[in-house]
Amino acid sequence: MQNRAAPEIYGLMAEFKTPEELIAATHKVKQAGYSKLDAFTPFPIEEVIEEVAPGDTGVPRLVLLAGLIGAATGFIIQYVGNIIDYPLNIGGRPLSIDNWPAMIPITFESMILLAAFTAAISMVVLNGLPMPYHPAFNAPRFDRASQDAFFLCIEARDPLFDRAQTSQFLRNLGPVQVTEVAN
Secondary structure, eight states: OOOOOOOOEEEEEEEESSHHHHHHHHHHHHHTTOOSEEEEOSSOOHHHHHHHSOSOOSHHHHHHHHHHHHHHHHHHHHHIIIIIISOOOOTTOOOSGGGGGGGHHHHHHHHHHHHHHHHHHHHHHHTTOOOSOOGGGGSTTGGGGGTTOEEEEEETTSTTOOHHHHHHHHHTTOOSEEEEEEO
C-alpha cells in the first residue's frame, strides 16, 4: 500500500451568514494586507468585488492594440489592392492616397472585427476559462454559495499566508466556520 501525502491546501475559507458580515470581513482582510483572496456569493456585492478584484488584467490594452492593427491592416490591404496591384479608374475616382475616405468603412470594420475577437478570446484566456474544476468546490457547504451563504477565501499563495495565523485571523472575524480547502 502506497503512502499518499496529504494534499497541499488551496487556502482557508470562511463562511458568513449575511452580505454585511462578508463586506466587513473583506475590508478587514484587505486592511491586514492580504492580496490573494476571493469571495463567493449567491449574488454580486459591489463592495466585495472592489476589494477582491484583481488589478489591471491587460485586456483593454490588448483590445486597443488589436483594433489599431486591424485598422492598419484593413487600410493597407485596400491601398495595396486599389492603388498598387489593381488600379482601376472608374467614374473618375482618383488613384492616389487622396481617396482615403472611400477606405474608411472597411478600415473601421476590420478594426472592430479584430478588437472584438481579441476581447472575447483574451477575456476567456486571462480568466483561466474554461475551468470545470476549482479547489473551492472541495470546501464543505460550498454548494450553499449559490443559494444563501457567503464565503471568503484567502489563498495559500498569498505572501502573508500562514496556516495557523491566517486561520486565527479569520476566526476573529466572526464567521460561521473556517475550513481548509484542499488543492
